[in-house]
Amino acid sequence: MGTERMAIAVDVRHVSKSYGRNAVLRDVCLHVPAGSALGLVGPNGAGKSTLLRILLGVARPSLGNVWYNDRPLWPHPEEHLANVGGFVDTPWFYPQLTAQENMWMLADLTQKSRRRADEVLAFVHLQAVKHERVSGFSHGMRQRLALAIALMKNPALIILDEPQDGLDPARLNEMRHLIERVRRESGATLIMASHVMPDIEQLCDFIAVFDEGRIRYFGAPSQLGRGIISDEVFWEVSPVDSAIGCLAELGITARVTGSSCIVAPWDDQFDLGDVNRMLIKKDIVVRTVARRRAGLDVRLLTYLEDSHVDARSVGISAANSPE
Amino acid sequence: MWTHVQWEYRRQIRQNRSWVSLLVLAAVGVLAAVGYRQIDAQTALGSVLGLGLADGFFVPVVTLTVCNSILLPFFVVLVSAESISAERQRGTWTVLLAQGIRPWQVLVSKWVVCASYAGSATFVLVSASLAMGIMLYGWHRTLLPSGTMASTHDLAGFLAVMTVYTAIAQVTVASVALAIGSFCRNPVASVMLTMGGLIITVLMGDFPFLADVQKILLSGYFSRFVDVLSVPPNWTAMLQGVGVFGVYIILAWAFVAWRDPFYD
Structure with missing residues (x-):
């Protein structure tokens, strides 16, 4: 799936985000080495999607900034998104256009070739329905189309927000294989938020556990809950x-x-x-x-319950992200 | 930039709403011409517009006078105000920003398309009522209220000027609606907010003690196109109107640039 290119290292430095008085992210620091995969996990409303929105240049941080290969993303995110692909929230498209037209439009607007758009449509197995209007697509087809859009730029950084959301087991498996294949073939950095813990364990080198806008844990998935859960x-x-x-x-x-x-x-x-x-x-x-072995979901829940007891000390370990 | 505009046009054309609204405006133009016959025009519309019974040319003038404050802006606002807010609600706005597309490119392309729609809506309304007016009442040399005889060429020129003036007014409405819509996430709210504001300013024109306020309100200049029928035509009043429209367009853009509502 496209040629390998230099992956992007991501630095999130002291990022906070508030909507009015509602603090959604609080002083979040992260370092994602180039070419690695980070999974964002945690309860709904913990701030995962907000961080992804900031990383994708959709939401402006209230404080702090994000650095892509040592270049600050904000205040001009569009200058740094040429090699970044992804989606946040429930992906949606122009319902009056076909899948191919949606892809072609974004290809034209970002000066990519339409041929590349067709390639990624085939890659996500939407070739057969590319002439159908998106308004008639199922949720799973939309998810795959969103992945196609994310991959169209042959990105060096892929940001996915719950790509498996609402998929049946067969599609879930298919989506996991697609993401796995993209990573293997492109060597891109991956940042993915998900509630599907087996996928996170399988696809990600690190996880960041979000809770109430803070990172409670950063490290290998296998190490989460070590010493707490047997x-x-x-x-x-x-x-x-x-x-x-x-x-x-x-x-x-x-x-x-x-x-x-x-x-x-x-x-x-x-x-x-x-x-x-x-x-x-x-x-x-x-x-x-x-x-x-207790699954990641069980360890995550137990860990979060435990971290509420001693949130401050865990917060210190979250700041020590791997270089 | 042209690529953005092309795709914006394509999306707009694919929307049934665009065509349905133009058809409704055409129907309004036809109905206005038919209904004109039923009223005592001289009494209801005054000496100038009452001439419509004598000539089909005056039918679109009457239609514009009746429709330019509420009905025509309603359709323009419907398309323009929700242009960005619908994208934000639907999530396609996020898709565009995440591709690294500059918000201003999207906004300018939307403005071009909304302005085109405003012009088209005006043209359709005028064309339908003119066609029906000529069919019902003919188009002759006509004695204007000032006592001047106007040839059919003169009348065509007057109508063209009036149409262009109204189109500019509607482009202004589209600009303001687009600006307001860019701050809203709910398309219905953005339409209601813009239309509500417009209706209030139109109603304010009925209060004599607000005469000074009228001078700065957009709606106070909508009907200035009638001044073209004065002898000589009152170009100053019309240019003043166009100037006000220009100021409103600049203010709308400046406000959006100042508040920068594009990112969460």
């Missing part, structure tokens, strides 16, 4: 009571989840193999053992 281990055993007693001797608190199933939090202080051997040695029948 994995869980499930056993299918018999007899259950003996197994719980045996685990209790080791200081592991297990609970019954079914007629012959128990579950216990697991934080690597014991070797799971040793524990299983001990259970078997005590004549406990172990039929199944499974270790499950």
Whole structure:
């Protein structure tokens, strides 16, 4: 999908944004290295879309600025958006125009070739419906058209706001593959807000957890909630009571989840193999053992609940974004 | 810039609203000509416009006089005021800005298209009522109220001047509506705000104690085109009107430039 070009490094420096008295972003600092992928996660109204609007030159920051490759984006965003593609909010188009006309119009207005517009339409699998008016498009088709518009400039920075919003599982999968392919082939920097945590985990090198206009966490998705949330281990055993007693001797608190199933939090202080051997040695029948890592969504929720307790200290770690 | 204008035209042409509104204006022009026959023109419209019964040429003059304050601006405002606010509400405005397109390029292209619509609307209204007027009443050499005999050539010239004057007035309305609309996110609100303001200023013309205020109001100059029928034509009054329209257009643009409403 287009030739590789120098990706854009993004610096968000002390950006705040208020609408009237409503502070939406509060002193946000971020550094996104060129070529990396950042996922913005957090509850609705946390400020993710507002930050994306600022990055796309749609909303002006009240304080602070954004730097693309060490050049300030504001006050003249249009001068820096030649290699930036993306969309925010629910993407919408001119309903009286066809998909191709919408693309051609933007291609003409940004001095890109119409051929390129047709290429990206094919890339997002809208070739067959390109002559249909956008007013008749489904939500999924609109999302793909929005992605096509985002990619038309062969951008070095791609900014996507909930690209999987409202898609069915098949389309969700398709969208993930499209984004993955774009990143792989273009090497562009990606900044994406999403509520689809598996996609964030799969696509992004870093995540920034937003809450109440602040960044509560910045780092690798796998590290979110480390030390707060442990994995869980499930056993299918018999007899259950003996197994719980045996685990209790080791200081592991297990609970019954079914007629012959128990579950216990697991934080690597014991070797799971040793524990299983001990259970078997005590004549406990172990039929199944499974270790499950808490999903990003669970870790995110727990992390946010926890960070509310000590928001100030977590805020300090958020400022230490990777170089 | 021309690319922006071309696409703006294309979008405008694709909208049913544009064509429906022009058809309605054409129908109004025809109905005005037909209805003119039913009234006691001399009594209702005065000595100048009452001449319409004697000549089809006066039908568009009457139509313009009746329509230029509310009906014609209504359609112009409908198209212009929501031109930007509808884009903002729909989200296409965001798409344009995110492409690095300068807001002023969009605004200028919209202004060109809205101004074209204002001119077209005036032309359609005049053409329909003129065609119907000539069919019903003919077009002859006519004795003007001043006692001067006007040839058909003179009458055609007068009508052309009046049409251009009204078109300029409507372009001004479009400019003001576009400026107000650029501050609104709700198209209905922007139309209501602009039309509300226009109706209030027109009504203010009925209060003698507000005569001084009328001098600075846009609506106070809408009907100055009738001065072309004076002998000699009162060009000064008409030029004054055009000057006021120009000032309003400049003020509308300056206000938008000053407040810069394009980014959130």
